[in-house]
Amino acid sequence: MELYLYIALFSPLVGSMFAALFAASPKTSIAGIVPSFLLFVSFVASTILLVNILSGGDVVHVEMMTWMATGNLYIPFGFVVDQVSVTMMMVVTVVSTVVHVYSIGYMDHDKSFNRFFAWLSAFVFSMLVLVMSDNFAGLFIGWEGVGLCSWGLIGFWYHKESATWAANEAFIMNRIADLGMLIGLFLVYWNTGTLQYDEAFAAMPALAPEVLTWMGIFLFIGAMGKSAQFPLHTWLADAMEGPTPVSALIHAATMVTAGVYLVVRANPLYELIPHVGLFIASLGAFVALFAASMALVNRDMKRIIAYSTLSQLGYMFVAAGLGAYWVALFHLMAHAFFKALLFLGAGNVMHAMHDELDPFKMGGLKKPLKWTFIMMTVASVALAGIYPLAGFFSKDLILEVSLIEHHYIIYSVLLFTAGLTAFYSFRLVALIFHGEERYKIFGIHPHEAYKFVLIAMSPLLLLAVIAGSFKMTYFEMVTAVLPATEYHVHSVMMYWIMTIGTQLFVLLAIAFAYKKYANNAIAIPDGSSKMENRLCYKILKNQYYIPYAYEEYFVKPYRELSDVFWKHIDMKIVDASVDGIANIFYSTGEKTRTMQSGNLSTMLKWMVAGTVALLSLAVVYGLAVRYSDEIMLILSGLGVQ
Amino acid sequence: MMEIGLNHYLVLSTILFSIGLVGVMRRKNLLMLFFATEILLNAVNIAFAAISHFYGDLTGQMFAFFVIAIAASEVAVGLGLLIVWHKRHGNIDLEHMSTMRG
């Protein structure tokens, strides 16, 4: 089994290096095919590991080699394939294999084709390190590794200013969170003496509650960055500057869920500190609503999906925060499938529309892009949580969890958000695929994506439909390591009312979206309509002015302060005082050179004066020695030691 | 007062020394400056001899001998230099010697 573990882990790395060999040479399709194949190998190996776990095999735990060892610190490169990580591995390898194959088609005309695959495979490797590591340090390696790859992929089209800006923003914002993560690691190490999961978690119940609280908070700050929780969320929407497969893989299915994974992985810690868990859940609920509200009015297809991702991450955190770790993980998995599908579909649309992102400029694309239409609709239905698609099982479960745990505010927020989700998802679908064919004005002739691309997407389509049916198998598997709380509404009546009510609410929202946006004469927002002039619309459109505020109150002051530090403090104070001291000597020399008038008589006078000065020093010293006791007495009387 | 001790000699030596200092500082004529330095040396010699006497130690006298020897050499070389300077410039005034101006 260890062999399969290594194959699963390292074949993406090999693929990445293979593609990197061709990074500087012109496009060769082999640079895309080989990494995709290797990822498939990785997927197969992961499946074997999954089967092993499912069939009751032991958890595979290997220690490859020592990484850092000094003092009491011992950090190995250790990997563990248990029920949680194998779930993540499956998600990662499935989605990334699909995305790789898809990218061969999507990036077909890009001159940096080879480089793209190098980065993409490197990302998968980092992500696998993240989920498979058996200690916090290994997690951090993967954590930073995915950040790096995300930077490289968001800024993949580095000639675009907006892309590179977004890449840097994502990296730096993640770094802010990583600091929290790092501090969390330090706390774990100094309090438990180890960074291994099993040993650290075993030592935690004995620790003081404050320490555990801080630990939980700092680790969660790390999770907030990667999972783009408020207030570190702005990077995710901007990250849509990257190629669409990247958005599908990194910013929907895998990397952004790392935060959820961390909380799930650290469940023994968060079990001990339910108040932090409640905070996580509240923040999750807030972000769910907050992100969904921003998605309502956005005019950028990818950003809408990104906000929806953000919103779904909020759902996951609600589940994780309330202690329903397996639910969070389940939603993570289901979400990965349908959200990746949604993004890939969006990628097809973009290709067809020559990188147009504004859905108001599309419309009626269901004819030329039939398959894409089907896929995106299915994915949206799944996202909205309609029975029997994947979203229903996972999302409804979260609603139930919040209800059962008696957090009614969270419940109502989530319920309302579910309606919003349905609305904006189908607003998008309606705008793109239905109604008038507005794209014709721009002289575009959309065409469907390559066949193999569509075939590559089909596994995701399938999974988005059927993922819900794995629920019980999955539950039995992961509860081997996660708390096995079953969430059942006590009365059957209540359950049915709730479920049907939710479904109806969601369906209503969908209908409303279709009614508003699927007809031929929709109002294209041009700043004239009454709604657009409302304050709340403006706030939503400007993303609550948060990016603006960051720019205004963090970025600009930082830049200005840096300038002040350099030009005024460093140059005018620190350096100037050094030069000032040097100048004192210099000017003393300049002034006293008149003493050396060359006139011997004057010099002789100075000589005598010097002699007198030396003699007086001798006298003073002699007196001081002679009367040292008295002097000390006087000084001590004055309070000098 | 009547018993002459070491301090009397030292005070005398000091007085002579300060007279020499006055000469050194006041004189602008190099020859006169040389005279003043002779006074300085002699003042010190008195102190040496006196200390030697009152402590019963000959080291002071030895030093005085060497001081005299040095004074003699100094006069010889100094006068030679003085004469050359006088030949070249026609005076031996300190005020005119300022080539070492910094």
Added chain:
Amino acid sequence: MFEAIAFYLFAFLTISMFFIAVTTSQALHALTALAAGMIFISAFFFILGADFLGAIQIVVYSGAVMALYAFGMMFFDTTRDIKEKKGNSAIVFGLSTLAAILIVVIFAAPMVSGTIEALYPVVEGAGNTQQVGLVLFTKYLVPFEVAAVMLLVAMVAGIVLAGKKMDLSLTLMSDDEVMKLKNEQNKKVLL
């Protein structure tokens, strides 16, 4: 008693002679006063029992050094008054007095005057000259010889400096001629 009278007398004489030497504007007066002062100083040496030193003082200073000065002065115009620009005499006297007071204070301080020990004690039953000879030719032999060499060097230096080109007056020559001469002599010691 006699010692005290002699001390004060010679002290007065010496101080006044030296004072004249540093204040007079006549070179000849200064020279004469200096020579007299030197002789009076030798009196102290005799009082202190350093007979040999006293004799040397008279021979070397009043004899050799003064004669040297006298010869040297022949080269200069000594008859006329020496015109000197008077500086600020307050500084001059003030500094000197200060120096004198400080030295006295230092020498009079108990920690200095109380800690002197005889390194080469006076040998009993020998005359001063004999004693000096004993120390000078044993402990101080090397410095003595070095001093002798130094005197020789000084003598040669004096002759070279003062005696060369006595027939030429560099003062009366124009700068060009001096330069020419210098070039001809080619790096000989001239100036």
Added chain:
Amino acid sequence: MLDHILSILIFFPALAGIFGFVIQKDSIRAYGIAVSAIEFALALWLWFAFDSSVSGMQFMEQIALIPAFGINYILGVDGISLFIIILASFFTLIGIASLGETKDEKNMIITLLFLQMTMIGVFVALDAIVFYVFWELSLVPMLYIIGAWGGPLRVYASVKFFLYTFTGSLIMLVGMLFMAYFYYQATGTWSFAILDWYRLILPESFQLWLFVAFFFGFAIKVPMFPFHTWLPYAHGQAPTIGSVILAAILLKMGTYAFIRFSLPLFPDASVFYMFPIAVLAIIMIIYTAMVAYAQKDIKQVVAYSSVSHMGVIILGTFALNVEGISGSIFLMIGHGVVSGALFLLVGVIYDRRHTKMMSEFGGLAHVMPRYATLFGIMMMASVGMPLTINFVGEFLSLLGFYEQSHILTLLAGIAIIVGAIYMLAAYKKMFFGTVTNEANKNLPDVNKRELVALIPLVLITIWLGVYPKPLLEPINNSVEAIVQLMHDKSITEEAKSRIPNLMSDIEITRTSMQEVH
């Protein structure tokens, strides 16, 4: 030969440098490469022969110089200095091998060989006077390199460099003399041997003063805020090779000396000054990172980033526990490799365009993809990406200091944010976007000569990031000895509690201890 390998390591390059004067101009480069390659091979041999399980000094040599004052020529190497020595010989080799078109190449190479002598001398000297001599001598070749081959302000920069560091080390010298005097008072014999000094326990008040005296010498060399202003000038004006050696090795002298002198000699003072120094280090980290962000000149960005990283090293050193000190030593190596490589990379573009202004560039990734890749790797290493060499050091340093203060570590951790900001901003300005400047359209990519220098550095960066054990193990052993020594020597309660007691058998600490009062 192994018995005298340290002396050979010191004096071989110097002798070879003297012979260099008679070498033909055409063959001087080959000669220089050969000499530094032999030196590097010797350094590797030293590593090979080094017994990493021993915590004390190895390959000791001792020759009496002035026995009356206990000044001896004592050399020795332990886990702390071993790798800096190897790094020094490695960088001299790389520096000479990658030397671009330089006027007066012969003198440059000879100067570099002399510089190598002084650098290695500093790191192997175990006698304070010998240490001081090499410490000061190292200024001279650097003064020449900046002053003779530098930019337009080279004279100002070199004089400032020289005088500033010289002033600091004079204060250090006074401290050393006092230290020897105290040793004399305590034992009745003079000694300048550091290992002898280790046995001396000084009262706390003495320690405080002596610590300050040593601190000035070391802090200016590091350079710590606010003594850092010579560095940007020196880097800004120095030729590429000068900046590389300066950043990679010379700055490490200061931090190395902290570990060699300040910590074991004055454990109580180290604890006493720990927080003030940590605050300075944090100012260094954040403030200089911000200043780096404001720079317009890419070389200055790297220069200020050096200062910022040195702050982390200082912080790790003053963690006073094994994790922190090991981390700071490892970070010295890491920062040496990374900043050296970054300066080499800046040199690459400077050779082509003769400007270092970032506004002149933009979109270089299009024209020089290999260059952009190498720069990117090194930038990420500088930012502290895990699995690169810098991360190990930074992680351990911060981890170590976390035990001493949580809040300060949190502040110091901002390093990873601000570091990313200035580096990414600089990278974006230089490499991203479209090529706007005509002069950049046809720049040639990195050539073979430059690759020879850069590829090994990249490999080391990643190798030691993934597998730091070969270095960490010997470092760890020697650091444990130092920490235990500090614990045993410390007098005050606070110091005893702050410096961990490892309770292991370590020989230097078991020798006699004397109280001095």
